Amino acid sequence: MIRAEDLQVTFNAGTVMETRALQGLSTEIAAGEFVTVIGSNGAGKSTLLNCLTGEVAPSAGRIVIDGIDVTGWAAPRRAALVARVFQDPLAGTCEDLTIEENLALAAARGTRRGLDKALTAARRGEFRDRIARLGLNLENRLGDRMGLLSGGQRQAVSLVMATLRPTKILLLDEHTAALDPRMQAFVLDLTRDLVAAEQLTTLMVTHSMRQALSLGTRSLMLHEGKVVLDVAGEERSRLEVGDLMALFAQVRGEELDSDSLLLS
Numbered sequence: 714m715i716r717a718e719d720l721q722v723t724f725n726a727g728t729v730m731e732t733r734a735l736q737g738l739s740t741e742i743a744a745g746e747f748v749t750v751i752g753s754n755g756a757g758k759s760t761l762l763n764c765l766t767g768e769v770a771p772s773a774g775r776i777v778i779d780g781i782d783v784t785g786w787a788a789p790r791r792a793a794l795v796a797r798v799f800q801d802p803l804a805g806t807c808e809d810l811t812i813e814e815n816l817a818l819a820a821a822r823g824t825r826r827g828l829d830k831a832l833t834a835a836r837r838g839e840f841r842d843r844i845a846r847l848g849l850n851l852e853n854r855l856g857d858r859m860g861l862l863s864g865g866q867r868q869a870v871s872l873v874m875a876t877l878r879p880t881k882i883l884l885l886d887e888h889t890a891a892l893d894p895r896m897q898a899f900v901l902d903l904t905r906d907l908v909a910a911e912q913l914t915t916l917m918v919t920h921s922m923r924q925a926l927s928l929g930t931r932s933l934m935l936h937e938g939k940v941v942l943d944v945a946g947e948e949r950s951r952l953e954v955g956d957l958m959a960l961f962a963q964v965r966g967e968e969l970d971s972d973s974l975l976l977s
C-alpha cells in the first residue's frame with residue numbers, strides 16, 4: 714500500500730526559477746494495484762515517482778508504504794521496497810558492464826553484497842533462467858556488454874532487473890516511450906505478466922492515453938502537481954481514448970483537436 718499525503722515539492726524556492734512541482738498531491742494506492750498515471754508536460758508525474766523513491770524530498774506531506782512512514786528515508790534505504798524502470802534504456806543499467814553483471818548489481822540492490830558475492834554459480838543459473846523466459850535469445854549472451862543490446866532488449870532486461878529481488882512497488886516512467894511499436898507491445902506484455910506474477914503495486918507513467926486505459930485497473934491524471942482525475946472499475950472501463958483526451962484538454966483549458974486524437 715502507498716499513501717501520499719498532501720505532498721508539496723518546490724524547486725528553486727524563493728528564486729525567479731521557482732517551480733511548484735507538487736502542490737498538495739494526495740492519493741492512496743492499495744497493495745497489488747496497477748495504476749497508470751497521465752498528465753501534460755510538467756504536471757509532476759516524475760516528481761511524484763522521485764518522491765516515492767526518495768530522490769526528491771517533499772517540503773511538506775508524508776509518504777507511507779505498508780503503514781510505515783518512509784518520508785525521511787533516503788533513496789538507498791527505500792531501494793529494497795521500490796524498483797524503477799526509466800524511459801531511457803540507458804538510464805537504469807550500466808552499458809559498460811555485461812548483462813550478467815547488471816543483473817548481479819540488481820540482485821544486490823538494497824543489500825551490502827558486492828558484485829563478486831552476487832555472482833555465484835547459483836545466481837548465474839537463476840539469471841540465465843529469468844533471461845531465457847523473455848524469449849529474446851539473450852540467455853547465451855549474458856557475457857555481452859549491456860551497451861550492445863537494442864533499446865527494447867535493454868528495457869526487457871531492466872524489467873527483469875527491477876523484479877529480481879523481492880520488491881513491493883514498481884515504478885515505470887514512460888518505460889516504452891523510446892521503443893518501436895513492436896518492442897513497445899512486447900515490453901508492455903512483459904510488464905503485465907511480471908506485475909501479475911509478483912503482485913506488485915505499480916505506477917506506470919505514460920503519455921499514451923491508449924496505454925493508460927488498457928493497462929492496469931485505475932488511472933490518475935495529474936495537473937499542476939495535483940490529482941485531478943482518479944478513475945477505476947466500471948467508470949474506467951466505459952472510458953474511451955477520446956473521452957480521456959477530452960478530459961485532458963478540459964483540465965488544460967484547451968479545445969480538443971482531431972490531431973491530438975490521432976497522436977494518442
Ligand SMILES: Nc1ncnc2c1ncn2[C@@H]1O[C@H](COP(=O)(O)OP(=O)(O)OP(=O)(O)O)[C@@H](O)[C@H]1O
Pocket residue numbers: 724725732733734752753754755756757758759760761
Ligand atoms: N530537479 C529539478 N529542478 C528544477 N525543476 C524541476 C526539477 N525536476 C522537475 N522540475 C520541474 O518541476 C515541474 C514538474 O516536473 P516533472 O518532471 O515532475 O513533470 P512531468 O509530469 O514528469 O513532465 P514530463 O511529462 O514532461 O516528463 C516541471 O516544471 C519541471 O521543470
